[in-house]
Amino acid sequence: MNILAIDSATEACSVALLREDGKVFGEFEIAPREHTRLLPEMMRRVLSQAAVKKSMLSHCAFSNGPGAFTGIRIAAAQAQGIGIGLNIPLIPVSTLAVLAQTSFDRYPHNSVLVALDARMQEIYWALYRRDQAGCACLSGSERLTAADAVDYDNAVESGAGHGWLAGLQPVTTMSVDPALLPDARSLLRLASQAVGQQRTVAAGDITINYLRNRVAEKARN
DSSP: EEEEEOOOSSSSEEEEEOOOSSSSEEEEEETOOHHHHHHHHHHHHHHHHHHOOOOGOEEEEEOOSSSOOOHHHHHHHHHHHHHHHHTEEEEEHHHHHHHHHHHHHHSSSSSEEEEEEEEETTEEEEEEEEEETTTTTEEEEEEEEOOOOGOTTTTEEEEEEEGGGGTTOOOOEEEETTTTOOOHHHHHHHHHHHHHHTBBOOGGGGGOSHHHHHHHHHOOO
């Protein structure tokens, strides 16, 4: 099993590969508005470093939002092209879940409130907890609200993402990393779990997690 992971839903652009022997290869760069140029080169270099040909890929995972509209579409298009070209399944994963997993991979805490700036004085946010396998598990639902509408209790151990700079107030016991961004290497961990649980989709059936659209649909209902 060779899984390629792509993330370009925020200012960060990253690509990672889980080779069948368990070794991980990856590249990460913060480069706003450069994702279209960077992603193909990153994929080429990662595959080369791993000595894996594109034809040897078994799955392709990507962050499907919420996040920057253009960045999400770039990753989705790259993944879909690979899925169709190689006839392999895709693994769409929430950007907020990837950010939570990035936090868990870096820090020893077991719960994290992730938040991304959604502009228009709103943030995308969700609470994730570390499961027994070490993977980010959603607690409740992902939401789009104003910063002052975020609801969490004092038991939450940490925070991550630039949404924390948009007016969120951490409790004194929390450690917050507002500079943390999603990393495709952490996406690989969630993708591997999804493969084991048979949560993959055909390339023609992928969806984008815009979240803002879902909020608008609920408001109309």
